[in-house]
Amino acid sequence: LHPSPLLPFFPPPPPTALPCRSFLSDIYVNYDCSLHNRNLFDNLTKSLCKQAFPSSGLLLSSHLIAFRAIVSGLQGISSRISRRLLQQSPDRHVSAAAGILSQKLSKQKQIKRRYLMATEHFNRDVKKGLAMLTKSGLLRSKDEGGAKDLAIFFKAGPALGLDKRIIGDYIGEREEFNQEVLREFTKLFQFHGDTVEQALRVYLESFLLPGESQKIDRITEAFAQNYFEQQKTGSEEGGRD
Structure with missing residues (x-):
């Protein structure tokens, strides 16, 4: 087979293009399906696809590297699927466990999509964000635990x-x-064993303090109460041990 004269010839990707063939799968599971991380797999693949094809018509080595990375990733996913099909366990319990894991990841991804949509609405208008969370089934009423749901979202x-x-x-x-x-x-937040400075640093990394002094007082009071309650509980448990 000869390469088409109209298209550049892309040699097969070297085996070191992606050292770990499960790399993309691991990223997807641990980042894109997690509420506490950004969609690294999604951003990475979009960036590679954008970089793989020249916009100005000039083919550079960076385009080839991006293209090879995409091909290598697809080959890795394909080989994993093939191995699983060939090595399917006759044990129904193993198959059931794999199915449960797949359903769990799918559900987590769906929830994350709803959170992302609510985040976009929140950044524009808080009331619209609250309405979006309620509509998506992620925010219960005030009497049914809505405060905890919103705290988890924050x-x-x-x-x-x-x-x-x-x-x-x-x-x-x-x-x-x-x-x-x-x-x-x-x-x-878990502050067991942390100094006040360490705990406060972790706490304040999750949001920005408002400018009003009364709001700051309420927030610092809540932090202080929770911090000392956790330290007291930890000391009591240590004493019993």
């Missing part, structure tokens, strides 16, 4: 692109529901 939000200023402004408000969200949000 905790995962920065990794999904949620504006940290929105989080700080919302949890700093004095309304009862906002304060309940603040308490639930603060409970999501």
